[in-house]
Amino acid sequence: MTTFSDRVERISISGIREVFEAAGADAINLGLGQPDFPTPEHAKRAAIDAIEAGDTDGYTGNKGTLELREAIADKHARDQGVEVDPGDVIATAGGSEALHLAMEAHVDHGQEVLIPDPGFVAYDALTKLAGGEPVPVPLREDLTIDPAAIEGAITDDTAAFVVNSPGNPTGTVSSEEDVREFARIAREHDVLCISDEVYEHFVFDGDHHSPIEYERDNVVVVNAASKAYSMTGWRLGWVTGASDRIERMLRVHQYVQACASAPAQYAAEAALSGPQSVVDEMHAAYERRRDLVVEGLADAGLDCPTPQGAFYAMPRVPEGFVDECIERGVVVVPGEAFGEHGAGHARISYATGEDDLEAALAIMAEAAEAVR
Numbered sequence: 001m002t003t004f005s006d007r008v009e010r011i012s013i014s015g016i017r018e019v020f021e022a023a024g025a026d027a028i029n030l031g032l033g034q035p036d037f038p039t040p041e042h043a044k045r046a047a048i049d050a051i052e053a054g055d056t057d058g059y060t061g062n063k064g065t066l067e068l069r070e071a072i073a074d075k076h077a078r079d080q081g082v083e084v085d086p087g088d089v090i091a092t093a094g095g096s097e098a099l100h101l102a103m104e105a106h107v108d109h110g111q112e113v114l115i116p117d118p119g120f121v122a123y124d125a126l127t128k129l130a131g132g133e134p135v136p137v138p139l140r141e142d143l144t145i146d147p148a149a150i151e152g153a154i155t156d157d158t159a160a161f162v163v164n165s166p167g168n169p170t171g172t173v174s175s176e177e178d179v180r181e182f183a184r185i186a187r188e189h190d191v192l193c194i195s196d197e198v199y200e201h202f203v204f205d206g207d208h209h210s211p212i213e214y215e216r217d218n219v220v221v222v223n224a225a226s227k228a229y230s231m232t233g234w235r236l237g238w239v240t241g242a243s244d245r246i247e248r249m250l251r252v253h254q255y256v257q258a259c260a261s262a263p264a265q266y267a268a269e270a271a272l273s274g275p276q277s278v279v280d281e282m283h284a285a286y287e288r289r290r291d292l293v294v295e296g297l298a299d300a301g302l303d304c305p306t307p308q309g310a311f312y313a314m315p316r317v318p319e320g321f322v323d324e325c326i327e328r329g330v331v332v333v334p335g336e337a338f339g340e341h342g343a344g345h346a347r348i349s350y351a352t353g354e355d356d357l358e359a360a361l362a363i364m365a366e367a368a369e370a371v372r
């Protein structure tokens with residue numbers, strides 16, 4: 001008899017894939033959360049050199065190479081102005097594994113994890129895999145995460161809450177005031193704040209802030225080279241937090257992963273410590289496209305809170321809009337793929353070239369007109 005765990009039976013294959021499969025091969029795909037730039041040359045070169053020198057033939061330390069963790073600590077000093085001990089960093093298989101470790105190490109059976117709704121699909125699934133109960137917390141009308149709603153949803157069973165700025169699928173950015181509130185809530189209620197910052201370098205209006213600037217004990221930060229350096233295929237992320245939390249996460253990581261891929265560690269070290277102008281170039285391109293999308297959606301009569309970061313926009317859309325777009329050869333993702341409160345919205349990824357984007361916006365305007 002084949003039996004499966006209750007935990008795995010509670011999750012399913014992401015609905016986003018189905019959307020891709022429904023679209024034709026020559027559809028313009030605005031469904032992917034994947035940068036369309038190449039990995040920086042110096043990062044690739046560092047991996048190739050390390051492979052040729054034989055430096056990648058064996059396991060690295062469980063936490064990752066010291067040099068990579070020092071580069072990550074330098075990044076936190078540079079960008080957040082916080083001192084992170086390289087010993088309090090674990091290099092992971094992408095931001096995804098970092099989220100997984102945070103859940104496994106902190107969530108007990110039946111405990112609640114507050115997640116943004118709409119929010120990145122892994123928060124719900126990884127909470128369930130850890131045996132916990134995801135509690136969706138609706139966003140504000142402008143699709144930003146609402147600290148008051150998080151605070152109001154905390155119960156004696158709350159193990160953690162997840163924040164994500166810039167956000168997927170919304171593209172919205174939390175204000176410094178809200179980020180300070182996340183930190184205060186984590187401290188005062190003694191619950192863990194898991195801050196997913198994989199889009200931190202793509203903020204167009206204002207600045208990125210992290211709760212670890214204001215609270216250290218009850219915040220873990222999840223980050224990755226994936227989006228910042230266009231390295232999704234390398235699978236390299238990291239998690240940082242207080243030493244006792246890192247030690248518990250390491251217990252999980254050593255058995256599920258042993259260590260992050262060694263070539264990817266060398267590439268990420270070079271990306272983090274090399275010239276950051278590559279990030280500036282992507283930032284400029286995404287910002288131009290963001291403006292194009294905002295203008296195109298307004299012209300199409302679709303109401304969209306201005307996305308200030310990442311590479312997503314999430315307009316309100318009329319019923320039937322997503323199917324109509326797919327029929328006309330443009331893939332966008334229905335908002336309900338990201339949670340109940342995503343209904344009535346669609347996620348548009350603009351990690352795609354400007355020509356395709358302009359063509360897609362024209363088609364979206366026709367689709368909106370057809371279903372209105």
Ligand code: PLP
Binds near residue numbers: 120168196232
């Ligand atoms: N967090 C968010 C908000 C994401 O959008 C993604 C990927 O789309 C991840 C984490 C996972 O990133 P990685 O590819 O580094 O595992």
